[in-house]
Amino acid sequence: MSITVYYHPGYAAPIGKHVMPIDKFARVAAELEGERGIRLEEPAPLTPGQLRRVHTREYVEAVRTGEPRALAESQKFPWTPDLYPSVLLTGGGCLAAARRALDDGVAGALVSGFHHSHGDHGEGFCTFNGLVVAAEALRAGDVVGDRPARTIERVAVLDMDLHYGNGTASLAFTRPWLFNLSIYGNDYLANTAYRDVTERRHDDGANHRSIALAGGSGRDEMLAAMDEGLAMLEAWGKPDLILYQAGADPYCEDPYSPLALDHDDLLERDRRAFAYAKRAGIPVAWVLAGGYTKDVSKVVRVHTNTFVAARDVFG
Numbered sequence: 669m670s671i672t673v674y675y676h677p678g679y680a681a682p683i684g685k686h687v688m689p690i691d692k693f694a695r696v697a698a699e700l701e702g703e704r705g706i707r708l709e710e711p712a713p714l715t716p717g718q719l720r721r722v723h724t725r726e727y728v729e730a731v732r733t734g735e736p737r738a739l740a741e742s743q744k745f746p747w748t749p750d751l752y753p754s755v756l757l758t759g760g761g762c763l764a765a766a767r768r769a770l771d772d773g774v775a776g777a778l779v780s781g782f783h784h785s786h787g788d789h790g791e792g793f794c795t796f797n798g799l800v801v802a803a804e805a806l807r808a809g810d811v812v813g814d815r816p817a818r819t820i821e822r823v824a825v826l827d828m829d830l831h832y833g834n835g836t837a838s839l840a841f842t843r844p845w846l847f848n849l850s851i852y853g854n855d856y857l858a859n860t861a862y863r864d865v866t867e868r869r870h871d872d873g874a875n876h877r878s879i880a881l882a883g884g885s886g887r888d889e890m891l892a893a894m895d896e897g898l899a900m901l902e903a904w905g906k907p908d909l910i911l912y913q914a915g916a917d918p919y920c921e922d923p924y925s926p927l928a929l930d931h932d933d934l935l936e937r938d939r940r941a942f943a944y945a946k947r948a949g950i951p952v953a954w955v956l957a958g959g960y961t962k963d964v965s966k967v968v969r970v971h972t973n974t975f976v977a978a979r980d981v982f983g
Contacts, residue, residue, distance in 0.1 A: 669983055672768050673700060673975065674711045674761040674777040681745070681754035688745075688793050689964045690806045693778045696956070696971045699927065703972070704978045708775055711764035711777070712813050713756035714805075718763070719796055721804040724788045731755065731795060742788025745861065745906040757875045758782070762798035762955055763805050766909060767812035769953040770820070774942065774982045776975060781825075781913040783833035784856060791835060798955065799825050802840045803846060806909065820908035821845060824950075825900055826941055828894075829957040830925055831856045831913030837876040842975050847904045848876040849897045850885075853885065853918055853927045875904060881918075883926035887933040890918075891940060898944055910945050910952040914938055916959030916970035923960055933969050938977030946981055954978065 675697040680690045700706050719728050730739040732752045740747040749796040761777035768775035784792035805812070809819040824847040825840075827833040832852040840848040855862040859889045862868055866879035870880055877900045894956065901907075914937075916922070918929050929937075938954075945952035954974055961966035 670705055670707045671975070671978055671982065672707045672709055672775045674764045674773065674775070675708050676710045676757045676761065678754055678757045679761065679779055681748060681750045689959070689967060690966055692959065692967055693972070695964065696778050696969045699968055699972045700975055703975065705983050706975065709764070711757065711760040713753070714759040714763065716800060718805050718810065719759070721808070722801050723788060723796055727788050737739065737758040739789060743793055743795045745793060745795065748817065751795070759796055759798040759801050762953070763802040764813055764953070765953040766802040766806060766911060766971055767815045767818070768911065770818055771815065773946070774952050774978050776954045776978065778971070779910065779955050780957050781827070783827055783829060783836045783913055783957065784831070785835040786838050792831065792856060794835060795834050797839060799836055799913065800843070807845070819891040822905065822907040823847070823909050823911065824904070824907040825849065825911045825913065827851070828918070828937060828941070829862055829913055829915040830854050830917035830922065830927070831958065832870070833877060833913070835868070837870070837878070840923065841873060846875060847901055847907060849901055850878040851881065851890070851893050851897055852878065853881045853883070854924060855880065859940055861924060863924070878936040881927055884928055887936060890929060890933065890937060894937070894940055902921055906948065907950060910950050912941050912952055912954040913957045914941070914954050914971070914974045915968045916958040918956070919959070919961060919966065919970055921961045921966060931969055931973060935973045938974045939980060942978050942981040
């Protein structure tokens with residue numbers, strides 16, 4: 669079996685020197701080209717109508733035009749005319765992977781899920797929330813590329829970025845058909861990360877749940893949190909699709925990470941996520957997230973390992 673993974677050179681907007689290594693998507697794609705069992709494909713961009721199911725017209729127009737500038741840059745990226753086309757493509761990659769997973773059981777996109785993005789503004793390097801946009805498009809039965817329309821009802825997000833997925837949680841609040849599970853090592857609120865997860869605590873809801881990993885947590889604590897969280901998902905009810913956000917920033921050398929997780933630990937995290945989906949008979953699409961380690965090759969290795977884990981489980 670070949671696993672389809674979506675990549676487009678246009679994912680990377682030219683935003684200049686930035687803490688987010690924007691070239692990592694191309695580097696991951698280059699590494700995966702040498703792997704067996706992979707099919708790299710280019711996605712179609714999102715449409716403005718697909719964005720507006722989730723985001724306000726004012727916010728979409730701000731990102732498109734650059735005005736008002738404060739709103740266009742609310743995600744902490746410097747605005748350029750190339751930003752809007754790039755985020756249409758990254759969202760398109762997430763949607764294409766989600767649609768493909770419904771047919772193949774598993775697919776991936778070399779994009780971020782942008783889980784800090786809210787309906788009316790961005791945060792934390794996250795412009796449009798590709799996870800929720802993809803879920804809404806599939807619920808609406810949109811035709812995706814060459815994949816015929818296929819309608820689903822319930823979607824679950826398994827978010828294992830270092831940071832709490834506050835944007836997705838805020839969007840889940842008004843979408844009872846969406847379950848968001850965030851297992852994190854930094855809390856996040858109003859464009860601010862909180863390394864000490866005991867410093868503050870947000871409110872969970874019936875369909876947006878979270879588990880904080882204390883500083884120093886390693887493999888055992890992470891896997892126990894996954895078992896606990898996946899039990900919450902099962903109690904909510906079986907979804908038609910899982911969107912898995914596989915963050916690279918929990919890695920122990922990441923400057924933002926207080927966790928004791930190495931490459932092998934994160935590979936086991938990914939295997940556990942994919943094995944759960946396969947065992948439960950739930951299609952799963954994964955996206956990448958985070959990763960600020962100075963040696964970008966170590967970030968790339970976390971991301972390529974996510975594909976390796978998918979191949980180990982499904983291949």
